[in-house]
Amino acid sequence: MQLELEQAKRRPMHVEGVVELPRIAQENPQVARIQPVVVRVDVDFTKSVYRLRAALATEVEYVCSRCLESFTAPLQTEFTERLRVLGTEAAADEDILTVDSPTVLLDPYVEQALNLALEYRPLCRGDCRGLCVECGCNLNERQCSCDTRRVDPRLAVLQDLLSKDDSE
Known part of the structure; x- marks a missing residue:
């Protein structure tokens, strides 16, 4: 113009x-x-x-x-x-x-x-739940059954000890 x-x-x-x-x-x-x-x-x-x-x-x-x-x-x-x-x-x-x-x-x-x-990080809506980090499904459309609990890598050894105790 x-x-x-x-x-x-x-x-x-x-x-x-x-x-x-x-x-x-x-x-x-x-x-x-x-x-x-x-x-x-x-x-x-x-x-x-x-x-x-x-x-x-x-x-x-x-x-x-x-x-x-x-x-x-x-x-x-x-x-x-x-x-x-x-x-x-x-x-x-x-x-x-x-x-x-x-x-x-x-x-x-x-x-x-x-x-x-322009929006730098645009959101389709304020409460957008995003994608599952494991399977990639859209969490706004459906809930997946993936285990997304985060374990501190420094404590991962303790998690293994607890799983051995449950089996005994």
Whole structure:
């Protein structure tokens, strides 16, 4: 999605569009698929600086970090950027990004904002029980009969002694 910053010099502008970012799903293992992103941007111009305020909305198909089942969740986030065009006079500020041209491609800014807003360890639901460590069955769907008691390896010798006492 391209943005013509020069139009904001005359009056503030509002731009809406849709951006497809398949690379997000390719680079994030917890993301199976991402829908096209609806982008709404407001741009104003003050003292040689363009201020962008964007709202993003999409749906993400995640892979649950416990049970590995896919589920879909809405994702909404915002970002703000301050830009100046190379060669213009603007106050020195480390928060102002310098761009080469008044035509700006918004995709990298949208991608960065979405990457920061993604769930790092997504859960299909808050009480997801995950997979059995022995047989791998989904514990949300059925209970298995595996013995999942953990024994401290330092005490494993004592467990063997107890099993010999039971047989006598």
